[in-house]
């Protein structure tokens with residue numbers, strides 16, 4: 001396997017940590033074309049008319065209802081957005097699908113049904129299927145005639161997915177693999193027609209198989225009794241001597257891990273993008289309730305602490321939305337180059353692999369933003385939020401799964417710095433050179449002007465640039481201390497991961513704001529949201545850096561390092577109370593997040 005050729009800096013995964021990016025090069029929701037907005041509106045109307053009025057029946061899994069609505073979504077063309085036109089899809093990219101996905105997650109369980117189908121259920125075929133496999137299955141999945149599922153997890157292997165025990169053995173005549181084992185927690189298992197099932201050939205070589213529901217020997221267990229996303233189906237899948245034709249091996253024997261993990265990159269992207277959609281919807285619910293509910297003779301929206309919650313939700317959503325669109329734009333651009341990775345046959349698109357780090361950041365950050373928003377929406381509803389009569393309780397339960405599936409947030413936090421190091425070692429990212437440079441330069445740091453002549457966005461930009469230096473310094477110091485054993489220092493790695501995540505979110509929010517400003521739009525709201533986020537990120541990053549360094553160094557060395565942290569993250573605290581009050585007031589006037597951002 002050869003390492004891929006270099007891409008432009010702004011299209012190189014993980015490179016945001018090493019360079020500055022021009023705002024023009026960043027995709028934002030403000031760039032959406034009319035047709036893309038229209039598709040999201042179609043999905044929105046479908047949700048309003050067909051899905052949300054039926055949510056009780058869906059949550060009680062009324063026989064046949066979910067598959068029926070699923071097929072209707074297919075008839076509207078909403079399931080094949082990323083499927084090539086040759087197989088009945090629209091052949092569009094990630095950006096086009098975001099607005100549609102956001103609509104589906106307004107009912108968490110239905111969002112999982114569709115998300116699992118369009119993501120991990122269909123994408124293995126799009127990127128790893130042979131022509132014959134695509135002809136046979138992909139058009140059925142694109143139109144919703146068939147439902148897809150992805151079966152990797154087992155009772156004994158979740159995070160350690162490659163520890164699976166499901167086996168595949170080639171039949172003596174060489175025509176079939178015979179699969180035996182059981183998969184656990186499979187989304188859509190109740191109604192899926194096609195499963196991508198991972199099994200070990202001869203108990204060793206992880207391989208992906210396309211398995212039809214009707215293949216004899218495949219059965220499913222009963223529905224899991226879940227905390228939330230109750231309208232989705234989650235079941236075990238049992239495999240007893242299931243004969244799978246050799247033509248249904250997806251990719252190559254022994255290369256299933258490439259499929260499993262690369263597909264999860266896009267799965268994580270989709271999960272994060274959907275979570276932001278759910279969060280936006282909830283912020284509308286929270287705002288409406290805060291305006292309606294009267295206590296002490298006033299609407300609770302007039303209280304500072306409620307305003308703080310509303311504005312904080314908006315700031316976090318803005319940061320999350322900014323990383324989703326920025327990453328989608330980068331994925332689409334690399335996909336458009338047609339470049340392939342030659343790790344296996346078939347060669348798969350480089351765009352699937354390039355932004356694995358960014359997809360993990362999106363997964364962790366957006367799932368936690370959604371959880372925060374669900375929690376605060378419930379809190380704003382007080383006692384009523386604790387009942388099933390209001391949507392906050394359901395959203396709170398539904399949201400919780402996002403931190404668990406598609407790789408738990410712990411696993412993703414460990415993956416982020418791990419991937420950076422691996423790419424550096426392979427020469428795919430000039431990280432080691434950047435760390436070496438920073439170790440030299442950092443001693444001669446010019447004093448940082450944290451006021452930037454009164455331009456707060458410029459000050460934020462300098463802070464973010466310095467935070468990147470901090471992340472590199474931290475990576476260097478900890479690697480020097482622990483070497484290859486750094487992998488065992490999970491707390492340090494997770495802190496580094498959170499710093500990287502804050503940098504990506506803060507920078508993406510800032511670049512979006514600068515881009516809007518350059519386009520002549522009114523960016524006061526965006527600017528306020530960015531500054532709230534950056535201000536608080538500065539505190540979080542400092543706390544993470546101090547904790548990691550204290551676990552790494554001691555004495556004078558530690559004191560010197562902490563001094564550098566203080567210098568790098570010197571930041572004059574902003575009056576975020578005033579900023580949040582301004583945002584909350586505007587949000588209450590306009591009623592929802594999209595109107596807040598668009599200023600209407």
Ligand SMILES: Cc1cc2nc3c(=O)[nH]c(=O)nc-3n(C[C@H](O)[C@H](O)[C@H](O)COP(=O)(O)OP(=O)(O)OC[C@H]3O[C@@H](n4cnc5c(N)ncnc54)[C@H](O)[C@@H]3O)c2cc1C
Pocket residue numbers: 116150151152153155156157158159160184185186187188226234401404405406407408409410411490
């Ligand atoms: C509703 C639902 C739907 C799902 N849908 C699908 C699906 O469609 N297809 C599919 O294949 N799977 C699916 N899953 C499975 C899901 O991906 C796994 O639950 C998840 O990967 C975690 O695995 P686990 O549950 O075995 O937890 P474990 O791996 O046992 O983890 C338990 C805890 O230990 C932590 N942990 C584990 N390893 C480490 C480590 N090395 N370092 C630090 N902490 C660690 C985890 O973060 C977690 O907090 C679904 C699960 C649910 C609940």
